[in-house]
Amino acid sequence: MPYDEWQLDDNIPFDKLEYVISIAAGSRRNGDKAMKSSLDNVGAEVQITEEVSITAIANVYQGKKILAFLLDEREAEIQITEKVIKAAIQELTRNEEKMLLLFDKRGAEIQITEDMMKAAIEDTPGGKVKVAILADDRATKVQITEEVLKAAIENNYQGRQMIVFLLDRCESRMFITEQIIKDAAAKVLSRKEEFDKYGSYIGFAGAFQAQLEDSNELLELLLDRRGA
Known part of the structure; x- marks a missing residue:
């Protein structure tokens, strides 16, 4: 029926x-x-x-x-x-409208925790969209911890874009620690090893080159913001 x-x-x-x-x-x-x-x-x-x-x-x-x-x-x-x-x-x-409904009606009591942010960041390929919705206009309630930044660094596809967005929205509550710099540097080394190993393969060079450049840009950004 x-x-x-x-x-x-x-x-x-x-x-x-x-x-x-x-x-x-x-x-x-x-x-x-x-x-x-x-x-x-x-x-x-x-x-x-x-x-x-x-x-x-x-x-x-x-x-x-x-x-x-x-x-x-x-x-x-x-x-x-x-x-x-x-x-x-x-x-x-x-469907982002369900989350927006919750924020609209019960936003005052919703706290975006570290685990929630990590779950959004670790999603591929939808992480960037999720992070943008969670942080935008609700930045004062988003927990940007060291673990959140580590998760973004480890995201092979949209990590740099996510960190750029978070720096734009939540920089005053972000602490770029020495460990974060080490993790970003380790990611660059890992990307370089991958490029040296697979970059000569036909059809792979461009992708590995782009990933290496992306990791380098992220490290430079974090170093710049940490020193600011």
């Missing part, structure tokens, strides 16, 4: 109601209507748990509609946990 025609049975045990709400959160069509129907039948008895929020965020078909409905109708009952934010981060390259 389509979810928009679905009605809950009044005899469903209380301990099964959360499961029913989770099913509605995963609805592939008419998601907001399915959730409204479910909550109208359940009433105020069931909290919008972490699992329900994550299910709605992961829903590629109706997730935005369901999340928007929940934030409008049950905002105070939604649990915004670290796992919920991480789920939204995972969806950023596919």
